Amino acid sequence: MSANVKVITIGENVLASNDRAAQQVRQLLNEKGVYMVNVMSSPGSGKTTLLTALVNRMKEKIRIAEMDVDIESSLDAQRVADATGVRTLQIHNEGLCHIDADMTLRAIMEFGVEDTDLLFLENIGNLVCPAEFDTGAHKNIMLLSVPEGDDKPLKYPLMFSVSDLVLITKTDTLDFFDFDLKKAEERIRRLNPAAVILPVSAKTGEGLDELENWLLTQMRQPVRN
């Protein structure tokens, strides 16, 4: 029991210092005119596939870059770079289950974000830890894929609470899985009445217009520090 309590206590200290670092990240981004979006989900919910489709639609209109977090592989940053041609950076977080604002700040400094309008941060696949750490992004997007099931908001509530936009992905597979879109939406709304919920499919293109419009609209709003 003592090990458990230790983890929680130290977690709180880390979170307080993380909040200060996140504010630093946002100030830096605001000075440079960069809008950062943090993208979170379970492993295999389709973050990389969706970001690739999205970047290809938007890259002629605005300047986009992408940073990708994984434990030790560089697959995703490579996939996005190959498929879109935009600048990407792979961040290795050495076995942690999240990326914090200090790590994000270091990554941004090394990557360089001059000449970038929109910076995607593809977080590590995990519905628990990333929700606890403000990365300094202006908005949080999360993906819930149809194969995962409509009960996930009940089981991972914090992730749904901190997300500005919840994308229900792989909607082309709705016929094959027992996923109730209405129930999922009700469960998300109960946790987060302000969240925008959008069903999308990178395969059929469903919802990608709306997703692009949502992002462009957010980028035109005054940014917070």
Next chain:
Amino acid sequence: MSANVKVITIGENVLASNDRAAQQVRQLLNEKGVYMVNVMSSPGSGKTTLLTALVNRMKEKIRIAEMDVDIESSLDAQRVADATGVRTLQIHNEGLCHIDADMTLRAIMEFGVEDTDLLFLENIGNLVCPAEFDTGAHKNIMLLSVPEGDDKPLKYPLMFSVSDLVLITKTDTLDFFDFDLKKAEERIRRLNPAAVILPVSAKTGEGLDELENWLLTQMRQPVRN
């Protein structure tokens, strides 16, 4: 950067004390003749559905109980209890991304495992943290579902390294997803040559005979402390 280093250092202390607690758990289970299996995966990979199907096949032959870890909901323990009639316990881990051996020990003491041959521990849905903590189980099983993709061993290597049995689940959906079974198996074998890999589907029943046989065979082996 300092927050990051702090987390890693403290993590190591916790892990050393966790190993001692895990040994205590196993000694207690061995004294009582209980075989414990820790079941891990991403959220929505089908742990609860598969366990329900498995328990219903095995419950007349041996005495089974199930403990289920979630942040705050009690859905899964209720689902297993309703669908199988076996004794279940819901463990709330208060926002952590794993369950450690101390928490497992406490749960076992409160639950009571007399008159139990096989105890399933359904871990929280997460491919990172649960892999780091020995729960005291005799065997680790992990699920990789077809919709998640065959690249997951490359991205979450530790989870695949610590699992004795890797179940490829939802194989009934192989036609709908770009999942290469052979590639997945090669990637798992590279990390963990000793792992048994078994494609299964709770929907069609594929692989359930083999899974049951694997479990019964393990239970007949001498147990480790």
